[in-house]
Amino acid sequence: MTIAGSDSGGGAGIQADLLTFAAHGVYGASAITCITAQNPSTVDGIVPIDPDMIAKQMKTVSDGFPVTAAKTGMLYSAEIIREVAAADISQGIPVLVVDPVMVAASGARLLKADAISAMCNDLLPQARVITPNLHEAEILCGHAISSVDELRQAAHEIGDKYDVACVAKGGNLGGEDVVDVLYDEGEESVFTSPRVQVRQSHGAGCAFSAALTANLARGMLMKDAVEAAKSYVSGALEHARAIGDHYPLHFFWRARLQAD
Numbered sequence: 001m002t003i004a005g006s007d008s009g010g011g012a013g014i015q016a017d018l019l020t021f022a023a024h025g026v027y028g029a030s031a032i033t034c035i036t037a038q039n040p041s042t043v044d045g046i047v048p049i050d051p052d053m054i055a056k057q058m059k060t061v062s063d064g065f066p067v068t069a070a071k072t073g074m075l076y077s078a079e080i081i082r083e084v085a086a087a088d089i090s091q092g093i094p095v096l097v098v099d100p101v102m103v104a105a106s107g108a109r110l111l112k113a114d115a116i117s118a119m120c121n122d123l124l125p126q127a128r129v130i131t132p133n134l135h136e137a138e139i140l141c142g143h144a145i146s147s148v149d150e151l152r153q154a155a156h157e158i159g160d161k162y163d164v165a166c167v168a169k170g171g172n173l174g175g176e177d178v179v180d181v182l183y184d185e186g187e188e189s190v191f192t193s194p195r196v197q198v199r200q201s202h203g204a205g206c207a208f209s210a211a212l213t214a215n216l217a218r219g220m221l222m223k224d225a226v227e228a229a230k231s232y233v234s235g236a237l238e239h240a241r242a243i244g245d246h247y248p249l250h251f252f253w254r255a256r257l258q259a260d
Helices: 013-023 051-064 078-091 113-126 134-141 148-162 204-217 222-238 253-259
Strands: 002-006 030-039 042-048 070-072 096-098 165-169 177-184 187-194
Touching (some): 096 113, 113 148, 177 222, 204 222
Antiparallel strands (some): 030 042
């Protein structure tokens, strides 16, 4: 199940999560937290869903399906975060992946300032793994990150602070390679891959956390699940197609390769 906002442009949020779930052969359900007016270049509006309705969506999905893993995306407000955290406990969801969505690639704020403390206090400690990008990791660890060594240290700090596995993503560090760091139960794994030269990366973070969730739901070990999710997103970026003025991820790139 994905618990996140709707992206009217189709490239991120709930839409990206469900496409990624389908690409991994798992059935996806959803609890929508916000409706947005956006495309890969801009966010023109955000309307949050009533927190009680979000909890009802989570309960109804959990009543109807055996939810083996869930992920969160855009939660927007402290009220929504607290409701999602409470519903996660009451529904007994076995594995929770938290993508701490705070700021869109376009620069639009997707999490209210007063909601950060609710996320840190109420939601992150319930997660099995969290997947912050560079800027989100800086907020969570409280200091700037400008090198791979500092990214590694941040993954350790965040993981220890919230007693969760942390995948600190280093895509915004620059360089020819992209380095991501997993810190899980005292063990560190570093994943390095060639940087894919793309015009847009809108939805890449959503796709990564959704792929990770799908992999964990299928029973993969954390390290293997992270590595597979990273490979999936690299392929989705590499095979992105021009649609109008944008280059959305190709969520079914593996099926295309098999067809060719």
